[in-house]
Amino acid sequence: MHDPLSRPDDHPAIAANRMDHLVFIVVTLLYWSTLYVYVPILSPFLSERGYSGTLIGIVLGSYGFTQLLIRFPLGLYSDKLHKRKPFLLLGMISGALSCLLFMMPGSWVWPLAGRIISGVSASVWAAFTVLYAAYFRSSESTKAMSNISFMTAAGQLIGMILSGQLAGARGWNAAFAAGIGFGVIGLVIALLVKEPKEGVERAPISLRMLRSVVRTRLLIQVSVLSILAHCVLFITMFGFTPLHATTLGATKSELTWIVIAFMVPHAFTTFVTGRYLAPKFGIWNVIAAGFALSAVFTLAIPLSGSLGMLAVTQAFNGIAQGLHLPLFMALAITPFETEKRATAMGFYQAVYSAGMFAGPFVAGFMNERYGLASGFWLGGGIALFSMLLAVRWRSTSSSVAGQRTLSG
Numbered sequence: 001m002h003d004p005l006s007r008p009d010d011h012p013a014i015a016a017n018r019m020d021h022l023v024f025i026v027v028t029l030l031y032w033s034t035l036y037v038y039v040p041i042l043s044p045f046l047s048e049r050g051y052s053g054t055l056i057g058i059v060l061g062s063y064g065f066t067q068l069l070i071r072f073p074l075g076l077y078s079d080k081l082h083k084r085k086p087f088l089l090l091g092m093i094s095g096a097l098s099c100l101l102f103m104m105p106g107s108w109v110w111p112l113a114g115r116i117i118s119g120v121s122a123s124v125w126a127a128f129t130v131l132y133a134a135y136f137r138s139s140e141s142t143k144a145m146s147n148i149s150f151m152t153a154a155g156q157l158i159g160m161i162l163s164g165q166l167a168g169a170r171g172w173n174a175a176f177a178a179g180i181g182f183g184v185i186g187l188v189i190a191l192l193v194k195e196p197k198e199g200v201e202r203a204p205i206s207l208r209m210l211r212s213v214v215r216t217r218l219l220i221q222v223s224v225l226s227i228l229a230h231c232v233l234f235i236t237m238f239g240f241t242p243l244h245a246t247t248l249g250a251t252k253s254e255l256t257w258i259v260i261a262f263m264v265p266h267a268f269t270t271f272v273t274g275r276y277l278a279p280k281f282g283i284w285n286v287i288a289a290g291f292a293l294s295a296v297f298t299l300a301i302p303l304s305g306s307l308g309m310l311a312v313t314q315a316f317n318g319i320a321q322g323l324h325l326p327l328f329m330a331l332a333i334t335p336f337e338t339e340k341r342a343t344a345m346g347f348y349q350a351v352y353s354a355g356m357f358a359g360p361f362v363a364g365f366m367n368e369r370y371g372l373a374s375g376f377w378l379g380g381g382i383a384l385f386s387m388l389l390a391v392r393w394r395s396t397s398s399s400v401a402g403q404r405t406l407s408g
Helices: 018-036 039-048 053-080 084-101 109-122 123-134 138-170 170-191 207-214 218-247 255-281 283-299 307-331 338-351 352-370 372-394 400-408
Strands: none
Touching: 018 084, 018 109, 018 123, 018 138, 018 170, 018 283, 039 053, 039 138, 039 170, 039 255, 053 084, 053 109, 053 218, 053 338, 053 352, 084 109, 084 123, 084 170, 123 138, 123 338, 123 372, 138 170, 138 255, 138 372, 218 255, 218 283, 218 307, 218 338, 218 352, 218 372, 255 283, 255 307, 283 307, 283 372, 307 338, 307 400, 338 352, 352 372
16 A cells, blocks of 8 residues: 655665565674673673672673763764665674673683673664665654664564573573674674665764754753663663572573563563553653652662562563663654754764663672662662652653654
């Protein structure tokens, strides 16, 4: 049936067939699997090697710090070249290299270097989204982003599920070896990804526009809340929750069930938030509810006396993250005309990396001095403060336009 919203001249920038789509999907799944195949075991792995809570926090936080430094410049360079495929190849190479560095014995320098290089890999993600969007008509951009968001969640879930199983069956290094395999295979297949010689153009990230963009109140508000949300996420599921699970007696393979408890509700909630919940209850109300849940069930983590109770806290934390993270991305570009949206998104994606760094970095210091529970108290406090901010900003932000964007 003809789409009444599409224009006659609305053609994809790249004429991609079914095989082109399949190749891109496989590469994206391998990319995220490479990055996340060791995430659930990372803090227990570092703890078993005898590293202090402070050093564990530094290693975990270096992933976000690297992205904070280079994600925006890489976006500028990609736009200047009009090329995305070289950045896909860089992502696969650096992802595999990071896993190799974790396998190096001896000095703490190796895991730190590995996590820094994984930050380099994660920093090229924008190139994936721009190239994939070019496979669709502009009127299908929502469909393209929905598809690639699903690929992201699926790739992360595949990697994280395999993580504990591999480590339990073959030892810690089995997970890192799998990451190397994913990266190498992904690199080979990425050579087949379709991109024309002239590259793919878009409204570029602009330093000239950056000053006016970053002074926009809604973008600042959303960026602050996203930083805080990522602080909580990288203190908990992507940080110290697996380590707490091991203190409750979890084996390496049992960490898989903690991951599933978080990721499945998270993926489902992410799917329904923008489509149903935000239009019905209001964007800022949903964001505040997400932070409220996050506060309660992050504070509950150190109170969990069994793996079953810990899994319950992770299920609700997964729901909480799925309530606000998808809305931040939509709100980040809502106030801007088309030519400024790439700049706004580039700024937003670079800035929230600060939360990936600051959360585990500070929590690691607290864990070393006051015990593992203190990091979760910090995470719960951050979530509670974020909820209060969301409630405060609800009455001052222009959520009507954002709601219309999400629902229509």
